[in-house]
Amino acid sequence: MRPPVVLVTDFGPADPWVAEVKGALHTAWSRWPGDTPLPPVVDGGHDIPRGDVRAGAWFLRRLWPSFPAGSVFLAVVDPGVGGDRLAVACRAHGRVFVGPAGGLLAWLGAAEDCAVVVLDRDLYRGRPDGGPVAATFHGRDVFAPAAAHLALGVPLDQVGSPADRGALGSEPPPAVGWSIRWIDRFGNAISDLARDSDEGRRLESGGAVRVGGALVHGPAVTYVAAPPGVPFWYWGSGGTLEIAVRDGDASRLLGLVPGLALALPDP
Amino acid sequence: MRPPVVLVTDFGPADPWVAEVKGALHTAWSRWPGDTPLPPVVDGGHDIPRGDVRAGAWFLRRLWPSFPAGSVFLAVVDPGVGGDRLAVACRAHGRVFVGPAGGLLAWLGAAEDCAVVVLDRDLYRGRPDGGPVAATFHGRDVFAPAAAHLALGVPLDQVGSPADRGALGSEPPPAVGWSIRWIDRFGNAISDLARDSDEGRRLESGGAVRVGGALVHGPAVTYVAAPPGVPFWYWGSGGTLEIAVRDGDASRLLGLVPGLALALPDP
């Protein structure tokens, strides 16, 4: 079956931008000869904080393992649109990622199977209605047409010009070590401390982490295994340390926000 | 044509959780042999108040009659995830419902065609990337794989172990009799008083209902049939009594919230 095109943007829910990107996908597909089944289009998430490429990268890293090999991620967190940052497509982890070079996609350079092209070919660029690329909307006019064709099986090196991994750009250096990366609707705080890291393995049998002035014990197995009202940590569904409180909101209770550092006990 | 998989959750719009569930569906489908067309995936709603299984049940009851027979509802309002509540799938009303036992799905037990299985089979459980079930995310690792296979026509009793209706768990008893169950974006208040109930038939020819201290007259046929500024009741599109005010917001005007009791005139 056909793998999906997954959209991850900072466009928010209310504006026409997400739908225009989807229109560009369908317009590209409508010009395809024959009767190929359409790839499904999935909203990966459109509430990345605006312009926050680090949050976008976190979101993509969280998302891709749930999607099948061959999926195409169309990622647009793009404060430098129309400037001199490159537009790229990258095959990595058996999936394809399309978007602006820089912190949003630079992490893909570490994948063993990483292959990169620069989206510089006029055949795969342009407005859905045939006009030239809009300088302020590459999501619709550059990334969508490329993603549309990649999802139909057009080879990577036909959609753009092969480049080395450096074309992915570089990630801004992290401000702190392990940290909170996302607060979800339940007030759960999701960190980037992986269970299968050295520090993670050290915590495996239990221990406390310090965050925002509080000492949080764990691991618990799940929410209902913990006493109500007492914050705890657990290994979350993405394989990293998370902090929650049963039937409550850990983020409000402890003042947790993205970027807050996580301190581990001394080894 | 293939009926859809309909997602109803309390995951909200901003987090990766909804997309991970969709990824799990597509991952299951990508492993299916042959070239079956993909079932469409529909967002039923993701803004159920968090952990509110009664609101989730109301939403599902409201939604299912609009979808064709054979539709699969993947419902996740699951504060007890990872604890001892059962994970179930239920055929009822010609549709299939997948989710946690308890108040979210217990109402299905009253359907004549109700058949229940417990989702305990390893073949239909697990992370999309092949790992074990995450104790905090059964939406992705238990309910999604089951729903994916049910939507492709895998029989109910193959996806889980047949159980009696009691496995659906029980609904929390209602705090009051007839009540407001939902306030919509227009400020309309939707109650659970059905037109085809005894009390509904009694109101059919007109009468006033009392709610939150106000006496509201009706029925009106539609919004523009009522005078501006005066709240009224009418038989809503779901077959229950609703309260609105033309070109206004009845919920704000009268202080209506979910749970507020509806008092009828004496017979």
Add this chain to the structure above:
Amino acid sequence: MRPPVVLVTDFGPADPWVAEVKGALHTAWSRWPGDTPLPPVVDGGHDIPRGDVRAGAWFLRRLWPSFPAGSVFLAVVDPGVGGDRLAVACRAHGRVFVGPAGGLLAWLGAAEDCAVVVLDRDLYRGRPDGGPVAATFHGRDVFAPAAAHLALGVPLDQVGSPADRGALGSEPPPAVGWSIRWIDRFGNAISDLARDSDEGRRLESGGAVRVGGALVHGPAVTYVAAPPGVPFWYWGSGGTLEIAVRDGDASRLLGLVPGLALALPDP
């Protein structure tokens, strides 16, 4: 390939209304004989300010050129639902638009290829579960069944009774001349002053526009071409004048809201 059905409503994200409309589409399709591939369903946008047909019309005009010919737009901003306003379908610009007559769709009357029908045929109306049309939910019971059949190729004049363009109703007269029509998530203010209008051509080589007391210079090519902190105007991706500030929020900085007039320099 099959063009999509695009939904544009003021239903918001939280209520069951959007999903019930989608259920009605799938229910209509489930009754179709044979094995036709399903048309994709795209969320065009559901956050049109409630009842604001002018904003809905702006959104539709912005959206349609990104979608392929043959796309079906199901548009519901319908404060007069159940009253005497007509329900219509209109072929225009090579697409099909379905919704309430009045300001939402009246602008289609100017299209050369405009053809209109009134949705008055019982065969293409009714609740998904077979009941009569609900007076308060034509989105589900009138517009969705019509859109579902039009998307499968049922001819326009079979779905409704041919009518002249007058059946589209009329647009409320604009309060001002050129104006701000939409503020997006980035705080960018999008006006309706088209680059290819007489006034637009006059501004082509540069000049200042006055809005809300501020004088804004331009055009810039894209955001990063402008100095930080200084608002500027540019030709946006929809071909009209927009106002932004690099890495900032022009709407907050200048107090811009929809409806605010745009004053051009004297010719």
